[in-house]
Amino acid sequence: MLRNKTKPLLSNSQASIFRYLAPQPSLPQIKQTHAHVVVWGHARLTVHLLSLLSFSSTVPFPLRYSLSLFSSIPFPTVFAFNSLIRCHAKANSSPSLSLSLYSAMRRRFLNPNQHTFTFLLHACSKNLKIKVNNRLGVQVHVHVIKLGYACHVFVRNALIHFYFECGDADSSQRVFEEDALCSDVVTWNSMLAGAVRNGDVRVAEKMFGEMPERDVVSWSTMIMGYVQNGLFEDGLECFRDMRKKRVRPNEAILVTLLSVSAQLGLLCYGRFIHSTIEAMRFPMTVHIGTALVDMYAKCGCIEKARILFDGMVNKDVWTWNVMICGLASHDCAKEALALFDRFIDEGFLPVNVTFVGVLNACSRAGLVGGGKHYFKLMVDGYGIQPEMEHYGCMVDLLARAGLVDEAVKLIEGMAITPDPVMWATLLDACKLHGYVEMGEKIGNELIELDPTHDGHYVQLAGIYAKERKWEDVVRIRELLSERIAGKVAGWSLVELQGRVHRFVAGDREHECSSDIYKMLETIGLRITEAGLLTETF
Structure with missing residues (x-):
């Protein structure tokens, strides 16, 4: 048998340096390798320059280094280009430079x-000017068709992603x-992600059902789509289906789902996700640990949180913030x-949210001096x-303590415009501490500021009722009826035995509505028998 007697470009020991480089080496590692190649006298060999250039393209390195490598190649190949x-593309530079190459x-x-067209389209997708005017990307598409690459699945995926980035669904x-036959799971995922981004959740849902193959990205996209569009229960059910499919x-x-469970107070779902994490022996990362602490705190299980x-080995600033805010909200x-x-003491620097928790703790405990100190x-x-939340905590703290005048001065001296919630907090304090004139003034201003918010009418009517100004109570009630007639009713969620129930005021569509209303009547009777009266205006 004949053997190739050609002398290798590098000895085995020299060639091994490329073999042992990480798939995405750091810039110092690549430069060190480059230095070894220069020392061994092989800096002009194209094959080694191509290897270095290939490594430098896998992560966002400074372009000048990659350009210097490219310029050192006497006859650049397609691979080099x-x-x-x-x-x-990775450096987020103008796609016109990629097109010039x-x-x-x-x-x-x-x-x-x-690969040429995949990288070109990726460069175009990341540029804002191209997203507004996709002319250059369309030119690339024309070349894709002319040169016969429209049937390549990677190129098709890049085209689909590019047009979605341009908002051209x-x-x-x-x-x-x-x-449609020339597609893979990435193709379907791109279409799915595009539909979700456009808010077409039901379109995405139909597409998800038609997918010949799904991976974790498919499920993740669908769950995120539900959550981003406020369909929290659908997102949680989708996760259950995902687990059934193993x-x-x-x-x-x-x-994401732990965050949803926290927002909606769905402890049962949160526990289900926690048990899933434990069953899969999923690593307790800082993000997952923080999300679990947040979920249990917001669902009322502050001891579990x-x-x-305390059991988390690694914590970041947000882990501490979640725990501080959770403790504050539980008094x-x-x-x-x-x-x-x-x-x-641990050496962390507080951020905005940290002080929201601290000031909230002072407000709930009535620590006026402590609140002012922090x-x-x-x-x-x-x-x-200070942001709106910080001012809100201080106003609430002062209002609870009966320091209404001081709270008003704080609001008037704010560097930012106070929101209606802050004035509403003061309005409650006026009712509680008997500041009728100030309450009347604030209440009327709130109604003018946001005439669609029914709570302001109720608060003002409450102040008048407390002072037995019944004519004013009637007047406010009539205003409420006139202005809030078409208001969309709010809803609430109740979790029971793993199922989420949605309720609207006056709702009788629930299958157990008759039993629910009977129980409400029973509760009302017991309240009356106990000598307690509800305030109605």
Whole structure:
């Protein structure tokens, strides 16, 4: 048998340096490898320059380094041009530079391949100017068709993604329908993600049902679509279906659903997700641990939240914030403030949210002096400018303590325009502490500011009723009836035995509505028998 006697470009020991580089090496590692190649006298060998250029295109390195490697290649190949185009795409540089490289490649009579167009379209997708005017991307599409690459699945996926990035869902749909058989799970996922981004959840739902194959990205996209469009229960049910199919969720899905469970107070669902994490032996990352602490705190299980928090090996600023805010919302002011002290001792720097929790703790415990101290510390000690939430906590603290005049001065001295919620807080304080004239003034201003908010009418009517000004009560009630007649009713969720029930005021569509109303009547009778009266205006 004849053997190739050609001398290798590098010895085995020298060639191994490329073999042991990580798939996405850091810039210092690549430069170190480059230095070794120079020392061994192989800096002019195209094959090694191509290897270095290929490695530099896998992560966003400085373009000047990649350009210097490219310029050192005497006769650049398609592979070299593709690598540099990819570098431009990853560096978020103008797609016109990528297209100039493509033009230079064509002038050298080099034929592009499917990777060329994938990288070009990726560059176009990441540029804002192209998203507004997709002319350059359409030109790339024309070349894709002319050169016969429209049937390549990677190129089709890049085209679909490009048109969705431009907000041109119709063109994405046309590309998809041109050859539906030439598609893979990434193609379907791109279409699914595009529909979700456009808010077409039901379209995405239909597409999801038609998918010949689904992966974790498909399920994640569908769940995110439900959640982003406010269909929280559908998102949770989709997760249940996912688990029945034995698809292993990713961290993003788990964190998102824990957040949904926290927002809606659905403890049962939160526990189900927690048990899923434990059953799969999913790593307790900082993000998952923080989401679990937040979920249990917001669902009323503050003791469970604290146990999880204390058991976490790694915590970041947000983990501490979630625990401090959770303790504050459960009236555990002493524990919240003690945890804040520990937080500072651990070397963490507080952020805006940290002080929202601290000030809320002071407000709920009536610690006026403490609230003033931490508010001053926030501004003078850490240079954090107060936001609406911080002012809101201070106004609530002062109003609860009966310092209404001081609360008014704080609002009037704010650097930002106070929102209606802050004035509504003061209105409650006026009713509680008997500031009738101030309450009347604030109440009327709130009604003028937001005439569709029924709570303002109720609060003002309450102040008049407390002073037995019945004519004013009637007047406010009539205003309420006139202005809020077409208001969409709010709804609430109740979780029972793993099922979420939605209720609207006056709703009789629930299958157990007759039993529910009977129980309400029973409760009303017992309240009356106990000598308690409800306020009605």
